Amino acid sequence: MSKNFAPSNDASIEIFERLESEVRGYIRSFPIVFDRGIGTTLIDVEGREYLDFFAGAGALNYGHNNPAFKKPLLDYIQRDGIIHGLDLATSAKKAFIEAFERYILKPRGLNYKLQFTGPTGTNAVEAALKLARQVTKRSNVVAFTNGFHGVSAGALAATGNKKYRSAAGFGLAHVTALPYDGYLGPSVDTLDYFEKLLNDPSSGLDKPAAVILEAIQGEGGIRPASLEWLQRLRDITKRHEILLILDEIQAGIGRSGKFFAFEAAGIVPDIVTLSKSISAVGTPMALVLLKPELDIWSPGAHSGTYRGNNLAFVAARAALETYWADSKFEDEIAAKSAILADELKSIANDFPNFELTVRGRGLMYGLVSEKDPSLPGKIQAEALRRGLVIETCGGRGEVLKFLVALIITEDDLRRGLSIVRESIGAVQASLGKGSAKATLGTEVDA
Numbered sequence: 001m002s003k004n005f006a007p008s009n010d011a012s013i014e015i016f017e018r019l020e021s022e023v024r025g026y027i028r029s030f031p032i033v034f035d036r037g038i039g040t041t042l043i044d045v046e047g048r049e050y051l052d053f054f055a056g057a058g059a060l061n062y063g064h065n066n067p068a069f070k071k072p073l074l075d076y077i078q079r080d081g082i083i084h085g086l087d088l089a090t091s092a093k094k095a096f097i098e099a100f101e102r103y104i105l106k107p108r109g110l111n112y113k114l115q116f117t118g119p120t121g122t123n124a125v126e127a128a129l130k131l132a133r134q135v136t137k138r139s140n141v142v143a144f145t146n147g148f149h150g151v152s153a154g155a156l157a158a159t160g161n162k163k164y165r166s167a168a169g170f171g172l173a174h175v176t177a178l179p180y181d182g183y184l185g186p187s188v189d190t191l192d193y194f195e196k197l198l199n200d201p202s203s204g205l206d207k208p209a210a211v212i213l214e215a216i217q218g219e220g221g222i223r224p225a226s227l228e229w230l231q232r233l234r235d236i237t238k239r240h241e242i243l244l245i246l247d248e249i250q251a252g253i254g255r256s257g258k259f260f261a262f263e264a265a266g267i268v269p270d271i272v273t274l275s276k277s278i279s280a281v282g283t284p285m286a287l288v289l290l291k292p293e294l295d296i297w298s299p300g301a302h303s304g305t306y307r308g309n310n311l312a313f314v315a316a317r318a319a320l321e322t323y324w325a326d327s328k329f330e331d332e333i334a335a336k337s338a339i340l341a342d343e344l345k346s347i348a349n350d351f352p353n354f355e356l357t358v359r360g361r362g363l364m365y366g367l368v369s370e371k372d373p374s375l376p377g378k379i380q381a382e383a384l385r386r387g388l389v390i391e392t393c394g395g396r397g398e399v400l401k402f403l404v405a406l407i408i409t410e411d412d413l414r415r416g417l418s419i420v421r422e423s424i425g426a427v428q429a430s431l432g433k434g435s436a437k438a439t440l441g442t443e444v445d446a
């Protein structure tokens with residue numbers, strides 16, 4: 001009997017392919033049965049180790065099973081701490097809110113109230129959009145090209161990618177898509193267009209309740225907006241009494257080098273959405289920060305059974321105390337960011353025929369292959385063979401996405417980058433072979 005419950009040592013993914021819906025995604029790039037995660041190492045059922053440059057799409061900024069959170073979590077379960085709490089007051093939730101005020105809000109001079117939503121990013125975005133529409137009594141929202149805000153209807157309407165949008169099955173309305181910073185090339189300030197639309201009574205733009213954006217776009221291809229552009233957007237929205245919503249679900253929680261990605265621009269958004277790494281340990285949690293004067297919610301108006309994941313609160317508080325009590329963590333991120341950026345530029349230089357470019361900020365970087373959008377997928381496959389898990393992103397998969405855990409060691413960072421370099425070399429070699437084949441018109445032995 002107990003034998004059936006022993007961990008399977010079967011590395012086959014057959015049952016996933018047979019019984020799990022075709023909707024499955026990441027498993028297709030990484031067809032491996034993973035078993036354990038330690039820091040930046042993933043271990044499969046057969047004991048093989050992989051270096052993780054993916055970090056749960058940004059949900060594992062502090063790595064897998066960070067020892068600083070394990071003990072508080074185990075202690076909490078051991079003493080029968082409340083696990084499921086709806087939005088009841090619990091000691092774990094109280095301790096999280098206190099830590100958030102002390103380590104995040106106060107030192108940054110931020111004055112926000114906290115709304116706990118259902119525990120996914122998309123739910124926080126839904127709440128933010130609902131609130132902005134209620135407060136302003138306007139329905140339209142401005143979002144940007146290549147933006148990603150989640151896949152539930154309201155958030156999906158603000159998401160650019162056709163793959164996600166076309167799955168909705170009905171028209172996604174009440175959002176106007178405008179060009180993000182850089183969309184029309186480096187010489188065009190896309191906010192000139194937005195401002196002109198706002199000032200022109202005949203522009204056709206319904207005055208929006210809010211503008212929603214990522215300060216550094218993640219899924220859309222690692223596109224950082226310039227700090228000046230963000231500042232100007234804050235200025236425009238303020239003058240036109242439009243609420244500014246910063247979606248910090250992926251770029252937040254230290255990813256950009258600061259706790260919030262908007263911090264570097266010195267702006268203060270009206271509403272902020274947080275999820276992914278806020279819970280620190282990878283358990284679901286989401287949070288909306290709102291300026292107190294916007295808090296016109298009636299009690300329970302945006303509800304949810306899982307607003308009180310207390311294991312998330314326990315780990316989230318431990319993370320704030322461990323990493324955000326002083327600026328040491330930010331300094332470490334800056335040092336690793338410099339290594340990552342330098343090494344990526346060097347890799348791009350060393351493979352001139354691929355015409356790769358480098359984009360990013362903090363520990364959120366992309367190696368961009370506009371010329372051949374299929375290249376990152378090929379590099380990814382070669383990297384996996386060499387023990388590196390790394391994702392691609394962008395509307396056509398044209399970006400190799402470096403989303404390392406913020407706690408990664410310098411050695412592991414350099415090791416992963418050298419695997420990437422080797423993998424690009426392997427792709428180049430195989431392409432060379434391919435073109436030789438084509439020229440010869442005969443089969444060359446593989």
Ligand SMILES: *Cc1c(COP(=O)(O)O)cnc(C)c1O
Binds near residue numbers: 148214248251
């Ligand atoms: C991942 C993500 C979301 C959606 O979060 P889910 O938990 O997947 O619903 C929203 N916005 C951004 C910027 C994200 O990266």
